Amino acid sequence: MFRSLTSCWPWNKKHFAKQCQHARSSVTASVNDRYYPRYHLAPTHGWMNDPNGFSVFNGEYHLYYQYNPNSSLEPGIAHWGHAKSKDMFHWEHLPIAMYPDEWYDKTGVFSGSAIVEDDKIYLFYTGNVNFPGQTPDHMQHQVLAKSLLLEDVLYTLERHEPVQSLQLKINLAK
Numbered sequence: 001m002f003r004s005l006t007s008c009w010p011w012n013k014k015h016f017a018k019q020c021q022h023a024r025s026s027v028t029a030s031v032n033d034r035y036y037p038r039y040h041l042a043p044t045h046g047w048m049n050d051p052n053g054f055s056v057f058n059g060e061y062h063l064y065y066q067y068n069p070n071s072s073l074e075p076g077i078a079h080w081g082h083a084k085s086k087d088m089f090h091w092e093h094l095p096i097a098m099y100p101d102e103w104y105d106k107t108g109v110f111s112g113s114a115i116v117e118d119d120k121i122y123l124f125y126t127g128n129v130n131f132p133g134q135t136p137d138h139m140q141h142q143v144l145a146k147s148l149l150l151e152d153v154l155y156t157l158e159r160h161e162p163v164q165s166l167q168l169k170i171n172l173a174k
Contacts, residue, residue, distance in 0.1 A: 041065070041083055041091045047072050052080065053114030053123050060084045062121065064097055066110065078108040080125070097123070097147070104129065104141040104162045121147040127162065 042048060046069040053064035067081030068074065082097040098109045105127030112125030123145040130138045141162030 039089055041085075043067060043069075043081055044093060045072065046070065046081075047075060048081065049075060049078070050111050052112045052125065053121070055114040055116050055121060057116050057121055058119075060086055061088055062114070063091075064112075064114065064123065067096065069096065078110055078128075080109050080112075080123075098125070098145060098159070100127075102127065102159060104143060107138075110140070119148075123147065 036042065041063060046067055049066035051063055051065050053062070055062050062082065062084050064080045064082050066075070066078040068076035069079060069081075070076055077100050079096050079100060080098040082094040083091045084094060085091045098105075100106055100109050105125075107130040108128035110126035110128050112123055114124075115122045125143055125145065127141040127143045128138060129141075143159060143162050145159040
């Protein structure tokens with residue numbers, strides 16, 4: 001099963017814009033340009049973590065990364081941010097590649113990788129679901145997503161049901 005761009009993207013884009021409008025203005029106003037990285041990728045606002053899916057596609061470098069668009073102070077629920085570059089010094093930020101909006105990743109789109117094949121980028125990532133107060137307290141799923149180039153913009157069009165699920169039981173009491 002997959003969700004098409006047309007069924008999930010418009011809602012997410014509107015939802016993202018509403019949620020982040022205030023965060024963007026307050027973060028932008030408080031960021032001192034003196035401390036903004038000159039040669040490293042950094043989002044314009046929000047929290048950034050693990051680089052994921054570093055790849056070369058159509059002669060450009062693509063980098064996905066864990067991203068919280070709502071805060072620069074905490075991880076929150078991880079999304080996948082996306083940027084591209086021709087020289088690895090000048091980066092163009094692209095729309096969020098993946099939102100945590102499926103049953104198998106609703107509390108985080110975690111680390112993963114990318115494979116380029118037949119003019120597509122295949123993204124493999126870890127979808128996370130937390131179960132607060134339960135044992136085990138979370139479940140992780142290995143998920144496959146596929147990106148396609150449409151009108152010179154790279155979109156994540158299809159996300160498939162998990163290809164593997166893992167539930168970890170951690171016994172802290174001896």
